[in-house]
Amino acid sequence: MPRPSPYLALLDNLHTGVVIHAADTSILYSNPRAGELLGLSKDQMVGKKAIDPGWHFVDADGQPISADQYPVSRAITQCQPLAETVFGIIAPGRALPMWVLVSAYPEFEAQGDLRQVVVNFHDISALKQAQETLRASEFQFRNLFETVAQGIVYQDRDGHITAANPAAQRILGLTLDQLQGRVSTDPSWRAVHEDGGAFPGEQHPAMLALRSGRPIHGVVMGITAPGRGLVWISVDASPLFDDGAVSGVYAIFEDITERRNREEKVRQWAFFDPLTRLPNRHLLNDRIAQALAACRRGGQFGALLVLDLDNFKPLNDKHGHLAGDQLLQEVATRLTTAVREADTVARFGGDEFVVLVPTLSQDAAQSVRQAMVVAEKIRAALAAPHLLRPQEPGAATIEHRCSASIGGALFDASSGDGLAVLRRADQAMYEAKRDGRNRISFSTEPQAGPDAMAPSSRARAIRPSDQP
Numbered sequence: 001m002p003r004p005s006p007y008l009a010l011l012d013n014l015h016t017g018v019v020i021h022a023a024d025t026s027i028l029y030s031n032p033r034a035g036e037l038l039g040l041s042k043d044q045m046v047g048k049k050a051i052d053p054g055w056h057f058v059d060a061d062g063q064p065i066s067a068d069q070y071p072v073s074r075a076i077t078q079c080q081p082l083a084e085t086v087f088g089i090i091a092p093g094r095a096l097p098m099w100v101l102v103s104a105y106p107e108f109e110a111q112g113d114l115r116q117v118v119v120n121f122h123d124i125s126a127l128k129q130a131q132e133t134l135r136a137s138e139f140q141f142r143n144l145f146e147t148v149a150q151g152i153v154y155q156d157r158d159g160h161i162t163a164a165n166p167a168a169q170r171i172l173g174l175t176l177d178q179l180q181g182r183v184s185t186d187p188s189w190r191a192v193h194e195d196g197g198a199f200p201g202e203q204h205p206a207m208l209a210l211r212s213g214r215p216i217h218g219v220v221m222g223i224t225a226p227g228r229g230l231v232w233i234s235v236d237a238s239p240l241f242d243d244g245a246v247s248g249v250y251a252i253f254e255d256i257t258e259r260r261n262r263e264e265k266v267r268q269w270a271f272f273d274p275l276t277r278l279p280n281r282h283l284l285n286d287r288i289a290q291a292l293a294a295c296r297r298g299g300q301f302g303a304l305l306v307l308d309l310d311n312f313k314p315l316n317d318k319h320g321h322l323a324g325d326q327l328l329q330e331v332a333t334r335l336t337t338a339v340r341e342a343d344t345v346a347r348f349g350g351d352e353f354v355v356l357v358p359t360l361s362q363d364a365a366q367s368v369r370q371a372m373v374v375a376e377k378i379r380a381a382l383a384a385p386h387l388l389r390p391q392e393p394g395a396a397t398i399e400h401r402c403s404a405s406i407g408g409a410l411f412d413a414s415s416g417d418g419l420a421v422l423r424r425a426d427q428a429m430y431e432a433k434r435d436g437r438n439r440i441s442f443s444t445e446p447q448a449g450p451d452a453m454a455p456s457s458r459a460r461a462i463r464p465s466d467q468p
Helices: 006-012 032-038 071-078 125-147 166-172 205-212 257-271 281-298 313-319 321-338 364-383 418-434
Strands: 017-021 027-030 056-058 082-090 098-108 114-123 151-156 161-164 216-225 229-242 245-255 302-309 344-349 352-357 386-388 398-400 404-411 440-443 459-462
Touching (some): 017 032, 032 098, 032 114, 071 098, 161 166, 166 229, 166 245, 205 229, 302 364, 313 398, 321 364, 404 418
Antiparallel strands (some): 017 114, 229 245, 302 352, 386 398, 440 459
16 A cells, blocks of 8 residues: 655644645645535545535625635636635535635646645634624724713823813813823813812822822812813723833713702802802801811910891881892992901891901900901991992982991800800890990800800990990
């Protein structure tokens, strides 16, 4: 029995499918791996031509191709090798293609005539499936990137923006061209913290994530967006890594401007008087508690002034409540102008206002003098004529004179709670009214307990002419 040639023995043991075609494409040889991949026996292949209705080829996109574009056909007609081209083979009994990477090499006789074409192919179905899965994943990610309501921005390791989705462009009020290349430290963002303070660029979430290599979550910041003004966003930033080193960062942010505006309205309703925009008694109570705590820490005194308008009801009776409201707004403006920024002016209800002076001297007598200066400044500011302009067309300007009776109470670490201080100041205010109005009455002895309300020599009424 003749021994098989080493050449054929090698082909028979290859893990690559090999098929040798004659010049008319008929199969001269098929190794076992080729039959295994195609699901055909050697007898089903040898002698058949490549152009056979039993199977056909599709291109890399899954579209059927004509017989003249089959690998062996192209090698024969072009007399050139076909190197590593992706084809799908629809073999008998298979509904889906088997994906192969095909090479076809024509071999010629000495005189130049085509002798045969050697075709080899590798099964890349798993790779093709992985590519399709990756392509589908990339499509889904791209679709998510393009349609998600949150803004997404990618920045390189130097902080420069390289990509931004449509939502980011809409929220930031900038096009992709305008965003690309910008950095978080760009001062034109004019970023601010929730309390209104400046938000330095190096503290932006993306820059922190780049420096630390750790994700940053839930940072609220305000930025200036062209055409939108101040926009509030909540930002998460996560670093990206390449071989263990930070290579970039992506920031995902949500526009919370409307939510923050709603919350601010609720806060205004809860803590501010809707007519004058001054703190109401709820916020005042909190400020008094803070002032008492500061006195305990620092050992200084503070003062509380309660004032009541002396000539408010006649204005309401004669000109109506709109004129009265306008006077209250004017009084609020004058009070705010008359005191320091650190002081609190609140509307306590009706025509009654309260001024909290939280920090005075550590000496009681000096603190009283300081508080009396503030009270007299307020009394003089309110005593000046008020010019009220009714909203009705053609209505004459109303000149109204409205003084105030002011009661004050000094407090320190021994003064008990805010309610006790308010009671003393309120009692002093009523004493100023009884003594003739347009006066200042001051309780000079901070004292906690029930008898803080009792009238005593602690309260003294002072006429305007008595002021230093």
